[in-house]
Amino acid sequence: MSTSPYGGRLANGLGLAVEPRPGAGLVSVALTVAAGGDADPAGLHGTAHLVEHLMFPRAAASDGPDGGHVARVEGAGGVCNAETHRDHTVFHTTVPAGMLTEVLEWEARRLLTFAPTESVLRTETSVIAEEIRGAAAAGGVWEAALAALHPGSRDSFGTAAELAGATAADVDAFFRRHYRPDAMVLSVVGEVDPDRAAASVDRFFAGLPTAPAPAPTPAPATARTAAPATIRTAPLPSPVSGAALGHPLPDPVLDRSGYLAHVVLAEILGRTRLPRLNRRDPRIVSARVTCGYHGQWLGGAAPDLLLAQFATAPGAGPRAAADGWREVLTELAERPADPTEHRRALNALLLACHRRADSLTARSVSLGRTALLFPTAPGPDALPGDLARVTPAEVSAAARALLSGPSSVTELTAPTAPTGIGENR
Numbered sequence: 551m552s553t554s555p556y557g558g559r560l561a562n563g564l565g566l567a568v569e570p571r572p573g574a575g576l577v578s579v580a581l582t583v584a585a586g587g588d589a590d591p592a593g594l595h596g597t598a599h600l601v602e603h604l605m606f607p608r609a610a611a612s613d614g615p616d617g618g619h620v621a622r623v624e625g626a627g628g629v630c631n632a633e634t635h636r637d638h639t640v641f642h643t644t645v646p647a648g649m650l651t652e653v654l655e656w657e658a659r660r661l662l663t664f665a666p667t668e669s670v671l672r673t674e675t676s677v678i679a680e681e682i683r684g685a686a687a688a689g690g691v692w693e694a695a696l697a698a699l700h701p702g703s704r705d706s707f708g709t710a711a712e713l714a715g716a717t718a719a720d721v722d723a724f725f726r727r728h729y730r731p732d733a734m735v736l737s738v739v740g741e742v743d744p745d746r747a748a749a750s751v752d753r754f755f756a757g758l759p760t761a762p763a764p765a766p767t768p769a770p771a772t773a774r775t776a777a778p779a780t781i782r783t784a785p786l787p788s789p790v791s792g793a794a795l796g797h798p799l800p801d802p803v804l805d806r807s808g809y810l811a812h813v814v815l816a817e818i819l820g821r822t823r824l825p826r827l828n829r830r831d832p833r834i835v836s837a838r839v840t841c842g843y844h845g846q847w848l849g850g851a852a853p854d855l856l857l858a859q860f861a862t863a864p865g866a867g868p869r870a871a872a873d874g875w876r877e878v879l880t881e882l883a884e885r886p887a888d889p890t891e892h893r894r895a896l897n898a899l900l901l902a903c904h905r906r907a908d909s910l911t912a913r914s915v916s917l918g919r920t921a922l923l924f925p926t927a928p929g930p931d932a933l934p935g936d937l938a939r940v941t942p943a944e945v946s947a948a949a950r951a952l953l954s955g956p957s958s959v960t961e962l963t964a965p966t967a968p969t970g971i972g973e974n975r
Contacts, residue, residue: 563732577740582918585728596708647741658754695796788962793868816841833870886942
């Protein structure tokens with residue numbers, strides 16, 4: 551098989567990407583699976599999130615003194631974690647380079663022995679319920695905007711009430727349906743010999759069972775574009791009053807240059823334009839803008855969002871946020887950023903790219919995500935050059951697209967201040 555960073559598959563369909571980093575002393579392994587919140591069965595929202603938790607089996611008597619998966623990794627001087635996204639789930643482990651063979655074996659083992667019990671299921675659904683409550687307390691702003699602009703999309707957390715009814719059989723069926731070799735990519739980055747790594751992967755993962763691909767999940771409805779439309783969502787609680795405004799982003803595969811122009815637009819807005827607005831408009835207390843899945847641009851395939859969040863002065867309401875947002879967008883739509891402002895935003899984004907590349911964990915995740923979600927797009931190494939080619943005129947066009955396209959508005963409501971009635975004085 552090929553061991554280039556962006557190609558190679560086992561006979562059973564498992565994708566493999568290996569990138570040597572001589573002298574790194576560490577190695578990072580990421581397993582990326584093409585199933586996230588959007589793949590959850592009807593009535594069982596959160597199943598993908600639950601499977602992610604169950605992929606970290608707790609110690610059993612048969613595990614011996616090394617304990618469960620996390621204990622084994624940490625005992626080897628490594629770290630491991632996972633993330634469930636809307637359209638994929640990724641598991642990543644970073645250990646000293648000499649432990650690669652063992653880590654690959656452990657990774658394959660938890661795929662081959664996945665068989666959660668009802669008692670473990672109930673424990674993890676309780677843990678996830680707490681995570682869901684935490685996400686709700688944080689506002690769930692991104693999910694509200696996504697649901698408004700792309701009906702049918704699902705957040706990655708789930709619904710506690712639906713998960714409470716999940717059974718081990720439900721979870722096992724989801725796992726068998728989606729955790730297939732042809733729907734996964736294993737990426738290895740660090741001090742590694744590509745041939746030896748490929749041989750170990752073939753040894754441990756060749757026995758993964760294959761299964762027919764499930765019927766395609768209906769794609770989330772595209773954003774409404776027939777006419778400029780402002781879609782209002784239900785208000786959400788927030789520590790401070792304000793509003794969040796969401797906009798659909800171009801497809802990062804079909805319109806990569808357009809997507810990246812919006813990334814640069816968000817950087818310019820957040821770096822210079824919104825701070826200026828904050829200084830000149832007393833109604834705006836603070837403002838920030840993020841691009842991509844929960845602020846991770848290229849962190850998922852379409853649909854994706856650009857989201858602006860405003861804290862406003864008492865009594866200002868969401869209208870002040872909407873007015874200020876249109877003002878800064880109109881400025882850039884009518885007059886592109888000057889070369890200095892544009893270059894500073896690009897430099898900040900390029901620095902972020904280099905920092906991602908320096909992190910073995912981030913790099914392994916990026917390789918797997920690119921291979922799985924953006925298979926026809928250039929690899930991560932092309933990103934700095936693609937960003938550098940974004941022009942001020944393209945950023946200005948991106949601002950015009952936001953002004954003329956659909957958007958969502960979510961009012962953020964702070965707790966009512968005490969009136970003082972009944973207080974001791």
